[in-house]
Amino acid sequence: MRPGSAGTPSPTGSTRTTVTDHQRSPITRRSLGITPMAYLRQVRLARAHEDLATTDPAQGRSVRDIAYKWGFNHVPRFAAAYRERYGVLPSETLRKV
Numbered sequence: 357m358r359p360g361s362a363g364t365p366s367p368t369g370s371t372r373t374t375v376t377d378h379q380r381s382p383i384t385r386r387s388l389g390i391t392p393m394a395y396l397r398q399v400r401l402a403r404a405h406e407d408l409a410t411t412d413p414a415q416g417r418s419v420r421d422i423a424y425k426w427g428f429n430h431v432p433r434f435a436a437a438y439r440e441r442y443g444v445l446p447s448e449t450l451r452k453v
Contacts, residue, residue, distance in 0.1 A: 397437070400426045400427055400428070401426075401437060401438065401441055403426050404422050404423060404425075404426040404428065404434070404438070404446070405438070405441075405442060405449065407422045407425065407426070408422055408446050408449040408450045409449055409452070411450060413450050413451060418450075419431065419434075419435070419446045419447050419450055422446070422450075423435075423446070434446070435447075
């Protein structure tokens with residue numbers, strides 16, 4: 357058994373319990389109704405939305421900059437997901453500031 361897993365002592369002497377991705381997935385699906393990856397994507401999309409809504413475009417930040425900041429490496433897919441969730445393009449949200 358690895359140190360620090362399943363309640364065994366770690367090298368520092370503390371104990372901790374780990375939860376594997378396999379164990380976590382059913383919990384997330386039951387409590388949130390979505391997979392862990394879908395939940396993470398929703399959170400990242402919401403944070404990107406906050407940035408777009410509060411960023412002054414005169415500062416030189418673009419939709420691409422904000423998408424990349426939140427881990428969306430394919431801007432057209434980000435824009436499609438954003439529009440599906442918020443009903444407008446991310447560039448429209450950025451311009452409303």
